[in-house]
Amino acid sequence: MDTIVGYLNNMFASLPRTEQMHKLKQELLGNMEEKYHELKDDGKSENEAVGIVISEFGNIDELISELGIGEVRKEELVPMLTEMETEEFIAAKRRSGLLIGLGTGLLMVGAGLLILIASLGENGFMSSVFSEDAMSMIGLGFLLVLLVPAIAMFIYSGMQMEKYKYLESGFHLPYHLKADIQQRQSGFAATYMLSLITGVCLIVLSPIAIFVASAFGEESASYGVVVLLAIVAVAVFLFVYYGNIRGAYQMLLKTGDFSKEKKEEDRVIGAVASIVWPLVTCVFLVSGFVYDQWHINWIVFPVTGILFGVFSSAYNILKGKDAA
Structure with a gap:
């Protein structure tokens, strides 16, 4: 039976690891196992049973055509993670x-x-x-x-x-x-x-x-x-x-x-953050080195954090209304 599993793995090695192909592989494995055990029950030897199973199931192209899978659509060509x-x-x-x-x-x-x-x-x-x-x-x-x-x-x-x-x-x-x-x-x-x-x-x-x-x-x-x-x-x-x-x-x-919706929100918020926080850091350093305000300039970080949180929440609310 290990020979059949190895043969099946080789058949699918060059194909995209999509959900569709994974289901097909599992279906084929089930059919091949069933046929293998039938042959063993009929008195066939290990080598005979394996040889018959492999010869009857043919190559992957024929199987895909017979099962009506057709061509794999481009959007389905994404990997199946192990x-x-x-x-x-x-x-x-x-x-x-x-x-x-x-x-x-x-x-x-x-x-x-x-x-x-x-x-x-x-x-x-x-x-x-x-x-x-x-x-x-x-x-x-x-x-x-x-x-x-x-x-x-x-x-x-x-x-x-x-x-x-x-x-x-x-x-x-x-x-x-x-x-x-x-x-x-x-x-x-x-x-x-x-x-x-x-x-x-x-x-x-x-x-x-x-x-x-x-x-x-x-x-x-x-x-x-x-x-x-x-x-x-x-x-x-x-x-x-x-x-x-x-x-x-x-x-x-x-x-x-x-999620798809959250990714869109994060792109906008991330773009704003990439501008705001470097500017805040510059304000912090300039106010410290140039104006010697180390005792109070730290306040820019919590204030900016609060304001940025308000902006993020407001943006999410507005996006939710637009989607509705």
Whole structure:
């Protein structure tokens, strides 16, 4: 029987792995198994039964024609994912989330170190060794040093996910794989919800660090900003890492953020975000280096985040009305 299975695999090896072909292959395998067992019951030897089965079922072109399958339509020429491919994709998304989360965290830690060292310089720390400007340059150096591995993580993550770009053009999942991924997604839901709640609570509570630091004097407020950035870095890591895992399940199941409607919304929102956030970062750096407003310029990030959230929600509502 293994010979028949191997023969059938070879027959379909050169054909597109579509859902239609998968069903045809399973149907043929069932028919061939039935014929094989009939021949064995009739007293045929293993080799005789295998030879008769293979000779009777002919080649794949004849079978497709006889079964009325016809030509495979262009839109159906999408791959049927295997279990190994889905596992590799989920693992790649998990690694990507880890790298992007760590890279983003490094950037925020770098910004925190810049503010911390610059503030120490303003308050006379090591004034006998370094001037205030020198301390600012040291802080900038730390930021640039952390920027390098962060960028490397972003680039490496993007390169790793590049080989899965073909999934955006469409794919099929066998029923058993789809059921397994749905079950795993349900099991992961509690973990994702916990990470989301933890991240939101950290962000909401993070300004407390500034209030506490301010209680020790106005010059101490910048130290609170450093703590705030560190807390937000942890929250962002939780959002990115666990969000990527959830995104892998959603993409494979074509639900949530990866439904057709959501993809269109994300393209517009993503385009706006790619313009807004770099501008906000420029405002943050210019106001700090040029106008020395490190103690208050951090406010641009939460304010922009709130405004961007309002924009995203308004856009989604308007799109929903248009669709209705």
